[in-house]
Amino acid sequence: MKKIVIDGRFIKHETDVHRYLIKKFKFPVYYGKNLDALWDSLNEIDEKTTIVLKNPDIFRKNYKNFDALLSLFNDLKNENELIRFEIKTNKTTKKEKK
Template identity: 45%
Template sequence: MENKLIEIDFSNCKYIGSVHKEIKEKLELPEWYGENLDALWDALIGIAQTPIIVKIIFKPQTISSKKLTPYINEVINVFNEAVEKCNEINVIIER
C-alpha cells in the first residue's frame, strides 16, 4: 500500500487553537478531537493503521506565528514519538 502524503502547514497559525484546527482538518479528525497534545497522540496512534507521511511545514510569517515556535516544537515531538511507536507513520519537517 502506498503512503498517503499529508501536508500540514503551521506557518500562518497565530494561536494554539489554529494549530489544532489545521491538524484536525488535514488529518481528517472527528469533531470530538480534543485539540491538545494528548489528544494528538491518541489521534495519531488511532490512525496508525494507514501508512501516511506527514509533512510539517513551519516557516513563521508573523510575530504571532513566531511566538508559537515552542508549541510547534512540542507538536513535532508528539509526531516523532508516534513515528517511534508506529511503523505506519513517517514525518518530514520543513522549516
C-alpha cells in the same frame, strides 16, 4: 500511501493549531484539541502515512507548544511503523525516518 502536509503559514495564532489539525487529519467532532488527544488520534493511523511539516519557523513563532508538537511527531513515527515524518524548510527537506 497517504501524505498529509501541515503548513506553518496557516498558523497565525495559538488557537489556529488544533482547528487546522482537525481539518488536515479529518478528526471527529469529539477530538479533544490538545496534544494528548492528538497523540491518541494519530497513533490510531492504520495505513502508511507521511506527515510533512512545512514552514516550521512560522509555526514555531505562532505556537508556544511547537517543540512539544515536534516531539510528538518524532515519538509517533517511532511508535507506529506506518508513519513517516518530514520537515520541509524553504531550503531543504529534513527527513525524520525510523
